[in-house]
Amino acid sequence: MGERPVTERIHDFLEVDCGLSPEEAVAEAERCLQCKKPSCVKGCPVEIDIPAFIASIAEGNFSGAARIIKENNLLPAICGRVCPQEVQCEGECVLGVKETPVRIGDLERFVADRERRQGLAIPPVAEPTGKRVAVVGSGPAGLTAAAELARAGHTVTVFESLHEPGGVLMYGIPAFRLPKDIVQAEIDQLRKMGVEIRTNHLAGASVPVSDLLAYDAVFVGTGAGLPFFMKIPGEQLNGVYSANEFLTRVNLMHADRFPEYDTPVRHAGRVVVVGGGNVAMDAARVARRLGARVTLVYRRREEDLPARRAEVIRAKEEGVWFELCANPVRIIGDKCVTGVECVRMDMCDLDESGRPEPSPVKGSNFVIDADMCIQAIGQGPNPLLIRKLDGISYGRKGNVIVDEEGKSNLERVYAAGDVATGAATVILAMGGAKKAARAIDRMLREQ
Amino acid sequence: MNEAGQLADKIFQLWVEAPHVARHALPGQFMVIRIDEHGERVPLTVSAVDGDLVRIIFMAVGKTTHQLSTLKAGDFIRDVAGPLGRPSEIRSYGTCVVVGGGAGIASCPIIARAAREAGNHVIGIIGARNAGFLILEDEMREACHELLVATDDGSRGFHGFAADVLKKVIGDQKVDCVWIIGPAIMMKVTSGVTRPHKIRTFVSLNPIMVDGTGMCGSCRVMVGGETKFACVDGPEFDAHLVDFDLLMQRQRTYFDEEKTALERYHEHTCRCGEGGHHG
Numbered sequence: 273m274g275e276r277p278v279t280e281r282i283h284d285f286l287e288v289d290c291g292l293s294p295e296e297a298v299a300e301a302e303r304c305l306q307c308k309k310p311s312c313v314k315g316c317p318v319e320i321d322i323p324a325f326i327a328s329i330a331e332g333n334f335s336g337a338a339r340i341i342k343e344n345n346l347l348p349a350i351c352g353r354v355c356p357q358e359v360q361c362e363g364e365c366v367l368g369v370k371e372t373p374v375r376i377g378d379l380e381r382f383v384a385d386r387e388r389r390q391g392l393a394i395p396p397v398a399e400p401t402g403k404r405v406a407v408v409g410s411g412p413a414g415l416t417a418a419a420e421l422a423r424a425g426h427t428v429t430v431f432e433s434l435h436e437p438g439g440v441l442m443y444g445i446p447a448f449r450l451p452k453d454i455v456q457a458e459i460d461q462l463r464k465m466g467v468e469i470r471t472n473h474l475a476g477a478s479v480p481v482s483d484l485l486a487y488d489a490v491f492v493g494t495g496a497g498l499p500f501f502m503k504i505p506g507e508q509l510n511g512v513y514s515a516n517e518f519l520t521r522v523n524l525m526h527a528d529r530f531p532e533y534d535t536p537v538r539h540a541g542r543v544v545v546v547g548g549g550n551v552a553m554d555a556a557r558v559a560r561r562l563g564a565r566v567t568l569v570y571r572r573r574e575e576d577l578p579a580r581r582a583e584v585i586r587a588k589e590e591g592v593w594f595e596l597c598a599n600p601v602r603i604i605g606d607k608c609v610t611g612v613e614c615v616r617m618d619m620c621d622l623d624e625s626g627r628p629e630p631s632p633v634k635g636s637n638f639v640i641d642a643d644m645c646i647q648a649i650g651q652g653p654n655p656l657l658i659r660k661l662d663g664i665s666y667g668r669k670g671n672v673i674v675d676e677e678g679k680s681n682l683e684r685v686y687a688a689g690d691v692a693t694g695a696a697t698v699i700l701a702m703g704g705a706k707k708a709a710r711a712i713d714r715m716l717r718e719q
Numbered sequence: 720m721n722e723a724g725q726l727a728d729k730i731f732q733l734w735v736e737a738p739h740v741a742r743h744a745l746p747g748q749f750m751v752i753r754i755d756e757h758g759e760r761v762p763l764t765v766s767a768v769d770g771d772l773v774r775i776i777f778m779a780v781g782k783t784t785h786q787l788s789t790l791k792a793g794d795f796i797r798d799v800a801g802p803l804g805r806p807s808e809i810r811s812y813g814t815c816v817v818v819g820g821g822a823g824i825a826s827c828p829i830i831a832r833a834a835r836e837a838g839n840h841v842i843g844i845i846g847a848r849n850a851g852f853l854i855l856e857d858e859m860r861e862a863c864h865e866l867l868v869a870t871d872d873g874s875r876g877f878h879g880f881a882a883d884v885l886k887k888v889i890g891d892q893k894v895d896c897v898w899i900i901g902p903a904i905m906m907k908v909t910s911g912v913t914r915p916h917k918i919r920t921f922v923s924l925n926p927i928m929v930d931g932t933g934m935c936g937s938c939r940v941m942v943g944g945e946t947k948f949a950c951v952d953g954p955e956f957d958a959h960l961v962d963f964d965l966l967m968q969r970q971r972t973y974f975d976e977e978k979t980a981l982e983r984y985h986e987h988t989c990r991c992g993e994g995g996h997h998g
């Protein structure tokens with residue numbers, strides 16, 4: 273069914289990608305070679321049995337396909353949409369060598385959407401064990417851990433500091449990429465499984481650490497929500513935003529519909545977004561939808577953009593201008609932003625990550641006129657709870673240090689997702705949370 | 720919501736049932752409320768606690784605070800998150816002065832009481848434009864060893880600013896620690912009084928916030944040349960290191976939008992005959 277036309281979609285927040293029709297899905301599924309040693313599965317962090325679910329689709333057995341996926345992935349409607357498939361499952365698909373890989377993500381999404389429309393079956397919950405687990409944070413990590421633990425029969429309480437559960441899925445990723453009713457459906461299902469979600473509860477404050485530690489186990493999934501700023505002059509000017517603030521105002525607080533909703537966001541004619549990841553693309557595309565002319569400034573080359581390829585292409589189609597190999601050095605303005613001064617970057621030697629290290633070209637400074645500057649240059653783990661967990665070991669970047677199974681150095685305290693890995697992906701957060709939940713379950717049963 | 724009432728011109732108080740906040744709040748902390756589905760997240764100081772109830776005191780300045788002022792006992796506030804921010808640094812300093820201006824007086828009794836319990840001699844100073852705007856006088860009198868009152872027009876107490884009263888107090892005795900809470904301009908001027916004497920001075924900053932948990936950076940302020948997030952690093956900071964002009968500049972970010980929101984609210988409440996407030 274393809275994508276909605278640019279002229280239509282840049283005026284709203286409805287989903288860009290319309291998904292596959294049943295006929296398209298079956299046709300796509302029939303392309304799969306059903307490899308004996310499927311390399312695609314190795315590319316999936318949660319090792320979904322990809323050939324098996326695709327075979328089910330080819331047979332027209334969509335609910336069977338959903339069952340297979342759900343054995344390894346509880347949130348397929350979300351992952352089908354936001355996984356960076358080109359470097360995961362699809363990146364490994366053998367068909368990709370000669371032609372295009374099987375559209376595994378689209379197929380996964382198709383199956384999940386169909387299942388949801390027919391009403392999600394509530395997963396069976398084991399006999400109550402009488403053990404209580406506190407889950408902190410309700411992003412993909414927290415939601416996955418809660419679901420796994422509830423399924424195993426434990427009593428789960430989720431604490432979320434915001435007024436809506438969902439973490440980045442609600443406040444970060446815009447609705448045109450991930451409609452909010454999908455996230456809502458997953459959360460409703462958790463509630464039906466008996467999980468209690470307490471919003472407006474900041475662990476470490478509304479729930480003191482001593483109360484948390486009184487649970488039989490604690491799962492920390494607080495994410496990497498601490499926004500970084502570039503530390504360049506002019507950053508305090510009105511009109512300079514972190515991507516987190518800009519996206520939260522629009523996605524969570526609906527500032528796009530001000531004054532119907534009370535939360536405002538600056539009205540900008542020209543916006544500069546700094547960064548090249550998914551967060552930067554989202555900020556740029558949201559700003560486009562609010563009617564601004566948008567320039568995205570990234571210090572490396574196009575092929576180095578860490579964002580999902582599909583989203584880069586869509587951003588370009590929507591009219592986001594890419595200023596590559598450039599880096600801001602100063603934000604100009606009196607009280608409010610009037611421009612962003614940048615310098616050209618030269619791509620020199622390769623750095624540790626194997627990418628060319630950009631270095632500024634002397635005298636190449638130029639100014640982009642702008643009345644808003646959004647910084648999307650990365651986020652670190654939210655330190656609030658971590659600092660209060662006496663004795664927990666964390667790395668230089670503030671990430672909780674855990675073993676293979678998500679166990680921290682503190683007794684009965686586990687962590688997974690961005691708080692452990694640093695800003696990563698939805699599927700990695702879920703994969704880590706699932707391992708941690710299994711380890712917690714084992715520990716509680718051994719007691 | 721348990722109890723609601725008006726304290727002074729444009730200043731209102733509400734007692735809100737919020738056990739998760741009430742049981743853990745310490746002096747100097749705040750909460751973020753969202754009044755309904757369409758509401759903004761707005762920070763308000765925890766001004767008193769009684770069992771599972773917390774008191775908020777606010778001045779009706781914009782859409783949210785006007786709407787809050789119409790709530791009655793039995794009504795609901797959609798979301799209450801907290802307690803947020805670092806608590807006041809209450810220690811045994813010696814002689815402390817707690818200065819409150821306007822709606823900022825709301826935060827004072829809880830701090831004064833705690834300072835007194837920590838063994839300090841506590842002097843309170845509260846100031847307002849005129850007698851009609853003055854709040855919590857009795858409560859402050861009870862919380863402090865001494866209380867001084869000032870109004871800009873002399874309609875009650877000393878004729879002048881709280882800063883003038885503070886200057887006099889500092890002249891009369893050795894003062895070891897001062898809290899100043901009020902509008903940004905008042906905190907700026909008043910903390911100028913303690914600066915030459917190098918008296919430890921705290922101010923409670925009120926930048927625009929969204930989440931209140933360190934995730935957006937909307938609340939960033941400059942303290943001693945460094946960027947701080949007021950919601951997690953503050954809201955109280957060393958007054959002599961704060962860039963107040965920047966705080967005031969950033970508070971005006973949404974000036975036009977705030978006006979639009981308030982006008983729209985007034986129009987709406989008038990049309991519906993809900994008894995809108997014309998402030």
Ligand SMILES: Cc1cc2nc3c(=O)[nH]c(=O)nc-3n(C[C@H](O)[C@H](O)[C@H](O)COP(=O)(O)OP(=O)(O)OC[C@H]3O[C@@H](n4cnc5c(N)ncnc54)[C@H](O)[C@@H]3O)c2cc1C
Binds near residue numbers: 550
């Ligand atoms: C704009 C944006 C776009 C992205 N796009 C993609 C994409 O396309 N594909 C992809 O795979 N990944 C993407 N990511 C990354 C992905 O969203 C994250 O890796 C993932 O959400 C991490 O999940 P998490 O559960 O660890 O943390 P989060 O989703 O950050 O959730 C953490 C939750 O914990 C809550 N919390 C924090 N501290 C406390 C506390 N003390 N008490 C209570 N609650 C607390 C927070 O409010 C939050 O709700 C994107 C991220 C952003 C910001």
Ligand SMILES: Cc1cc2nc3c(=O)[nH]c(=O)nc-3n(C[C@H](O)[C@H](O)[C@H](O)COP(=O)(O)OP(=O)(O)OC[C@H]3O[C@@H](n4cnc5c(N)ncnc54)[C@H](O)[C@@H]3O)c2cc1C
Binds near residue numbers: 826925981
């Ligand atoms: C930590 C903290 C504690 C506070 N405690 C109190 C208190 O106890 N009593 C009280 O009367 N006020 C307090 N304030 C200020 C209060 O939050 C604002 O007056 C309120 O947000 C105004 O909302 P409004 O919709 O009525 O007005 P608006 O029309 O939105 O704004 C009017 C004024 O409020 C400021 N403001 C607007 N939105 C916000 C926001 N989200 N966060 C902070 N400021 C904002 C604006 O700069 C403007 O000057 C506190 C602020 C902070 C940061």
Ligand code: SF4
Binds near residue numbers: 318322345377380699
């Ligand atoms: S979860 Fe992600 S990586 Fe795994 S198969 Fe689905 S889209 Fe691919």
Ligand code: SF4
Binds near residue numbers: 364365376
């Ligand atoms: S690698 Fe590609 S073709 Fe082979 S099983 Fe996986 S999806 Fe099918």
Ligand code: FES
Binds near residue numbers: 936937951
């Ligand atoms: S209010 Fe968002 S970081 Fe302070």
